[in-house]
Amino acid sequence: MKVLLRLMKYLRPSTKWVVLSLSLLILGTLIDLIAPWLLKEVFDNGIAKKNTSVILGLTLALAGIQVIKSFAMFLQGRSQELVGQNVVFTLRKQMYEHLQKLSFSYYDKAKTGQLMSRMTGDIEAVKNFIGFGALNMVGGLLTFIGTIIFMVIMQWQVTLLSMSTIPLLVFILFRFNKKVGPAWGQIREQMGRLTTTLQENISGIRVVKAFAREQAEQVKFEKRNDENFDTNMERAKLEAKAFPMMGFYGGLTFLIMIWLGAYYVAKGQMTLGTFMAFQWYTWGIIWPLNMLGWQINIMQQAIKAAPRVFEVVDTPIDISDPANGGIASAPIKGNVTFEHVSFHFADQDQEKEEGILQDILLDVREGEIIAVLGATGSGKSSLIALMSRFYDVSEGRVLIDGVDVRDYELDGLRRKIGIVPQETFLFSASIRENIAYGVPEATQEQIEWAATKAQIHTYIESMPFGYDTLIGERGVGLSGGQRQRVALARAILMDPPILVLDEATASVDTATESAIHEELLEVMKGRTTFIIAQRLSSVKRADRIIVLDQGKVVQQGTHKELFEQDGFFRNLFEMQEAASVG
Template sequence: MKVLIRLMKYMRPSMRWVVISTALMLLGTLLDLIAPWMLKQVFDEGIGESNAKIVLVFTLGLIVLQIVKSTGMFWQGYAQELVGQNVVYSLRRQMYNHLQRLSFTYYDKAQTGQLMSRMTGDIESVKNFIGFGAMAMFMGIATFVGTIVFMMFIQWKVTLLSMATIPLLLFALYRFNKKVGPAWGQIREQMGKLTTTLQENISGIRVVKAFAREKVEQDKFESRNDQNFETNMDRARLEAKAFPLMNFYGGVVFVTMVWFSAYFVARGEMSLGSFMAFQWYTWGIIWPLNMLGWQINIMQQALKAAPRVFEVLDTPVDINSETGDIQDSNRIRGNVTFDGVSFHFADQDPSTDTGILEGISLGVKQGEVIAVLGSTGSGKSSLIALLSRFYDVSQGRLLIDGIDVRDYELEGLRRKIGIVPQETFLFSATIRENIAYGVPEATQEQIEWAARKAQIHSFIETMPFGYDTIIGERGVGLSGGQRQRVALARAILMDPPILVLDEATASVDTATESAIHEELLEVMKGRTTFIIAQRLSSVKRADRIIVLDGGKIVQQGTHRELFEEEGFFRNLFNQQEAASAR
């Protein structure tokens, strides 16, 4: 019931259309109830009294009723659909906006396929109920109650006798509702898993083909598909058992109605017109109850889908701008201080688990170039992720220009930090749009300037449509090195006071890497720069090199100072020198 009440709240902005739709529905129901009574008058007052005028009047009246009802049904259908579409629009917009605000902590565990399933199929199920099912259910109840009232007014004895089997039909509906709800819950969950498998396979199709695992992935998808099929067939079996039984009880109601009505007519306790009207009214009892099974299906789909949507909407946003004195990010110049910073993931216990970072204390002045080295898993990328508040520190403070990063307005803070991530992602758009992603108002000259600094301008000019070339989903039209250089140009164009290069040249050859670093010398002037790299050629121009191991700073100094010390830096230097000598 709580889910249903919460869903109804999304109808508030469209309340005017809800009222219009309800009013038209009640009008249509009333006209449906009046029509059999008018038919009764045709037989009793017209045919029975041999009065052609009355026959003509009531026949024309029936025609007018149908015209008015048809017109009302058109506007009611439009109003219903508008309400449903408004609910879908609001839910999708709210869910998408919320997904944009959720931190990396959420996406570390969330499955893309599940989110896609909730954004599409689950919300569509909600729309079907809000936009059609709920109103149809309400109309069925109104028709059922109204029909009984009219029938009781005409002949109450026949009405009561004919409804003897109604409790059996209601009991069948009750049992069906109890069973079909869990079935739809299983279907929504299986659909999410199926979508996840499909999304992962399509996204990783190159890896699948590279390792010749097509058959394995086909088997995995078929397994999910089989589970989805079986779950749907379990639900279909419930319907196959329930719906014929409901139809049978409905048929019994009709036959009983005919028998008792005919008996009372024969005894002179009921007119022929009333008999004809009762045959019409019978369907006002049978079809709402029979249709209720289908409407319960729609309702249960929505009631099982909605919690999956609300689960996302109810996920707390753990990283946002503080509600206190928000600091202006425009004052950021690039002085960075790590003050006893430790970081644990959300599922780690700080009292027992070793943190990704432990007790990091580091001061970086504006314009300084800091290289961060370390083995895989040493915490290099996590250290940088804290700068932009992709995660918040677990202990200590991270200051920029003496102000805690949590006190800056979040969007403004991130606009002041240009990042070239280790895993390059480009959008299915033109090269121009990808480079100008952070600065969409950038001129062509500015875009080309950034591209030249990233050593990608010459290549872009060779493309079929230059900067207007569409590079395909995730940038598949470019090589790994080319994607990295486009991402580098994207960060340079933002002109941020803090620049982060996370393995930004790992996919390019050494000659291109050297050319990029030559161009970056000008870009990095006056700009605080963090360089995460494995190649020592990428960090030789750094003012200071930080070596991380186990989440702690184990070495710190210039290239020359660290070379003279025993440790990770000298070992890495010797390894790369030996490799280049081969």
């Protein structure tokens, strides 16, 4: 009931259309109730009395109200669809906006396929009930009650006796509603898993083919597909049991009414017109109850789908602007301080397990170039992520220009930190749009300047459509190195006071890397720069090198100072020197 009440709140913006739909529904229901009564009058006051004028008048009246009903149904259908689409629009907008506000910690656990299933199929199920099922249930109820009232007024004995099978029909509906709800819950969940499997396979198709795992992936998908098929068949079995029985009892009601009606007409206790009207009215009892089975289906889909949508919408936003709106970030210069910073993931036991970062003390001056080295899993990327508030520190503070990053206005803070991530992502758009993603108003000259600094301008110019060349999803159509350089140009174009290069040249050859670093010298001038790298060639121009190991700063100094010490840096230097000689 709570789910239904919450869904009804989404009807408020469309109140006038709901009222219009309901009014037209009531009008259509009244016409359906009046029509059999007019038929009764045709027989009793027209045919029985051989009054042709009454027959003609009542027939024309029947035709007229049917025209009115048809027009009302047209308007009602349009209004209902508008209400449903407004609900879908609002729900999708609300869910998408909320997804944009959720932090990295949410996406670390969330499955893309599940989110896609909720954004599409689940919201569509809600729309079907709100825009169609709910109002039709109301219409069915009004028709059922109104029909009984009209029939009782005309001939109450036949009415009550004919309805003797209705309790059995209602009992079947009750049992069906009780069982079909859990079935639809399983179907919605399994559809999410099926979508997740499909999404992962398409996203990782290169890995699948590289390891010749097509058959294994097909087996995995078939398993999910079989589970979905079996659950749908279980739900279909429930329908196959319930709907024929409902049809049987409905037909039995009709047969009882014919037998009793004919008997009462023969005894002179019921007119022929009333008997004819009762045949029409009987469907006003049977049809709403039979249709209720389908409407219960629609309702249960919505009841099981809506919580999956609300689960996303209700997820707390753990990283957001301060209550006062935050400090404007326009004057940021680039002084960065890590003050006894520790970081644990939200689900990590901070007392039993060591964190990703532990008691980091680091002071970076404006314009300084800092290289961050360390083995995989040492916490290099996490250190940088805390600066942009992709995550919040567990202990300590990260300060930029002496201000805690949690006190800055969030969007403004992130616009001041240009990041070239380790995992390059490009959108399905033109190269121009990808480079200008952070600065959509950038001129062609500015875009070309950034591309030149990233050593990608010449290649783009050689393409058939230049900067207007469309690239596929995730940058398909470009090599790994080219994608990285486009991402580098995207960060450079933002002209941020703080620049982060997270393995930004890992996918390019050493000659291109050297050329990029020569161009970056001018870009990095006067800009605080963090370089996360594995190759020492990437960090030789750094003012200072920070070495992380298991979340702690174990070495810190210049290239020369660290080379003179035993430790990770010199070991890495010697390994790379040996590799280059070999």
